[in-house]
Amino acid sequence: MNKLTCIFISAITMLLIACSSSNSEKVSSPNGKIALNFSLNSEGQPTYTVSFNNKTVIEPSTLGFEFENMPELAKGFKILSAENSNYSGEWEMPWGEQLKVKEEYQMLKVHLQETKAPNRLLNLSFKVFNDGLGFRYEFPEQANLTEALITHENTQFNLGANHDVWWQPGDWELYEQLFHHTKFADIDATQYRNNPDLGATYIPENAVNTPVTMRTTDGLHLSFHEAGLIDYSDMTLKVDTKNFNLISDIVGSDNTTYRVKRTAPFNTPWRTILIAKKAGDLIESRLILNLNEPNKLGDVSWFKPTKYMGIWWEMHLGISTWDMEGTQDMSQFHDGEKKTSKHGATTKNAKRYIDFASKNNIGALLVEGWNTGWEHWIGFEDREGVFDFVTPYPDYDMDEVVRYGREKGVDIIMHHETSAAVRTYEQQQDTAYALMQHYGMHTVKSGYVGPIIPKGEHHHGQFMVNQYNNAAIKAAKYQVAVNAHEPIKPTGLRRTYPNIISREGLRGQEFNAWASDGGNPPSHLPNIAFTRMLAGPIDYTPGIFNIKCEPYKPEAQVNTTLAQQLALYVVIYSPIQMAADLVDSYEGHPAFQFIRDVGVDWNQTKVLNGEVGEFVTIAREERNTGNWFVGSITNEEARDITVNFNFLPNGKTFKATIYKDGEKAHWDDNPTDYVIDKMDITSDTKLDLHLAEGGGFAISILQK
Ligand code: NOJ
Numbered sequence: 001m002n003k004l005t006c007i008f009i010s011a012i013t014m015l016l017i018a019c020s021s022s023n024s025e026k027v028s029s030p031n032g033k034i035a036l037n038f039s040l041n042s043e044g045q046p047t048y049t050v051s052f053n054n055k056t057v058i059e060p061s062t063l064g065f066e067f068e069n070m071p072e073l074a075k076g077f078k079i080l081s082a083e084n085s086n087y088s089g090e091w092e093m094p095w096g097e098q099l100k101v102k103e104e105y106q107m108l109k110v111h112l113q114e115t116k117a118p119n120r121l122l123n124l125s126f127k128v129f130n131d132g133l134g135f136r137y138e139f140p141e142q143a144n145l146t147e148a149l150i151t152h153e154n155t156q157f158n159l160g161a162n163h164d165v166w167w168q169p170g171d172w173e174l175y176e177q178l179f180h181h182t183k184f185a186d187i188d189a190t191q192y193r194n195n196p197d198l199g200a201t202y203i204p205e206n207a208v209n210t211p212v213t214m215r216t217t218d219g220l221h222l223s224f225h226e227a228g229l230i231d232y233s234d235m236t237l238k239v240d241t242k243n244f245n246l247i248s249d250i251v252g253s254d255n256t257t258y259r260v261k262r263t264a265p266f267n268t269p270w271r272t273i274l275i276a277k278k279a280g281d282l283i284e285s286r287l288i289l290n291l292n293e294p295n296k297l298g299d300v301s302w303f304k305p306t307k308y309m310g311i312w313w314e315m316h317l318g319i320s321t322w323d324m325e326g327t328q329d330m331s332q333f334h335d336g337e338k339k340t341s342k343h344g345a346t347t348k349n350a351k352r353y354i355d356f357a358s359k360n361n362i363g364a365l366l367v368e369g370w371n372t373g374w375e376h377w378i379g380f381e382d383r384e385g386v387f388d389f390v391t392p393y394p395d396y397d398m399d400e401v402v403r404y405g406r407e408k409g410v411d412i413i414m415h416h417e418t419s420a421a422v423r424t425y426e427q428q429q430d431t432a433y434a435l436m437q438h439y440g441m442h443t444v445k446s447g448y449v450g451p452i453i454p455k456g457e458h459h460h461g462q463f464m465v466n467q468y469n470n471a472a473i474k475a476a477k478y479q480v481a482v483n484a485h486e487p488i489k490p491t492g493l494r495r496t497y498p499n500i501i502s503r504e505g506l507r508g509q510e511f512n513a514w515a516s517d518g519g520n521p522p523s524h525l526p527n528i529a530f531t532r533m534l535a536g537p538i539d540y541t542p543g544i545f546n547i548k549c550e551p552y553k554p555e556a557q558v559n560t561t562l563a564q565q566l567a568l569y570v571v572i573y574s575p576i577q578m579a580a581d582l583v584d585s586y587e588g589h590p591a592f593q594f595i596r597d598v599g600v601d602w603n604q605t606k607v608l609n610g611e612v613g614e615f616v617t618i619a620r621e622e623r624n625t626g627n628w629f630v631g632s633i634t635n636e637e638a639r640d641i642t643v644n645f646n647f648l649p650n651g652k653t654f655k656a657t658i659y660k661d662g663e664k665a666h667w668d669d670n671p672t673d674y675v676i677d678k679m680d681i682t683s684d685t686k687l688d689l690h691l692a693e694g695g696g697f698a699i700s701i702l703q704k
């Protein structure tokens, strides 16, 4: 069929649909397996259902809004018209889990109007991919709806069954809660309201944060999230445990009675549902990215994916401090005793790390505590105007550190702890990023610890969504890439702004150094891989070798084996990966060779096996070298896994080094028992590997 005929036929189809008096519309995935039905119910309320392989996945679920300044927009609609279209294309990630991303979907756009005054207009766009779908509300320009003060967005996801769910509480302040696995009917987020380890937390409802992942009794996997969170509030999902229904609950502010303020025309973020037979397919999905706009920054080759070290873990272990007087000692937050240790960010200390990094294929060094203001950090309410993002402490010579780093081929990663005093940060952003540009620094780690100033705003409300997004957009002008801690959640904006490289937004490694509840349990990362990681890159900061933290904090420990710490470089994706431990822990350690070798930027990613919350094995091919790396992690359960290397190119022999749990390894009893094996492998090789309780393995597969 030539192009002209094609256009003609689709024009006819569109025309037919437009003229149809029907109250329902359909769209399905390119492979036909996922079908979405849209209709108006008896009250004229927009309603949708979703099926997979002809079985219902989402039962009739209604859509609509409540406002402060006008009547609800939910019922009494008619369909004005509807258009079906499709798209198939491919785009390249400047850095990422893979080079080329296929983008293929069928789309339905429904134009609605209220049948009675004020006759407002609302459009709904649905994009259905082979791996799930996304939909959003579009408010067109119109006379009777200009400013929208949204109090509630009532988007339902009616599951109709009591699925297994991996969820974290719908906290308006942070994503640093643990994930829990329960039946849907047993979700109770409110029990996690008071966590002594979390500086700011607020869980107003029995709601969950996204991504939230589920498994049906048929073994189908679903994960709910959002894409393209711009100028809107983060969506949590209220849990109706009796009716097995989720209802969107967007984050609010204590300063306004509405939760989002927008002026038409505007679109909401995409509400997304991943649908996968195998748990691993969730990880391979790029649907969240595909729902975001293409790259608006153009060439970002000034940002280079890298491994990095940090003047960082030593502060969390209480060996040194961020402030110069040595009073902001992490040990005090752990055992209540205020100590005085020494300043970490000194010129001398930075050079020590640079020397090690430069000899060990580590491209960058993060320096925290370099700037004035830290003596007024944790425990202070009046944090406005305290942090200064351009003035170093007198024992840190930034010119010299940057010069020395350059000489040794190690970049310096800037650190901006805003202490959530965002206006202070905003005022200094231009000067701070300009200083970075002056020094040729291309990455900043930002931090937003504590309750937000202005008071009453929450970390995930519209006000802060704009703060985080605007900081990244501004940073790009100075060729600065951002790794935010205490961030908003990733929603795929890295496609549009590829200087949004990584972020925290989970209970990171640091909790192992100071959480009073014993740190992250072994199931934490097998949970994270199938939940939080579906949203985007994670700055988890792996690679702790001194697992029992002795002699610094004998009461703390990392709840994994050493081999698992290596596996995390492959399993947990980020274009910047920290070698988080101290130089002393790495010096002369045979297992450090894996960290030296492992890639950070990938040509392709394959999930070899896995079950949510239990285990996962991922293989990634490094860009430009053709080397492969495999990582596998397990929860508290030991298990045996067969790795089939048939993902390797045929007819080629590779040099594999396998770092695996020793026979007596155990995350608690014997975490540092590991074995290194070397062998030649090809695409025909199959290997049986044992993972200890809380263990894992890492394999480097290098070109011969
Ligand atoms: C919390 C961050 O997650 C951590 O990495 C950092 O060291 C401290 N805040 C200080 O900014």
Ligand code: CA
Pocket: 485, 486, 504, 508
């Ligand atoms: Ca944090």
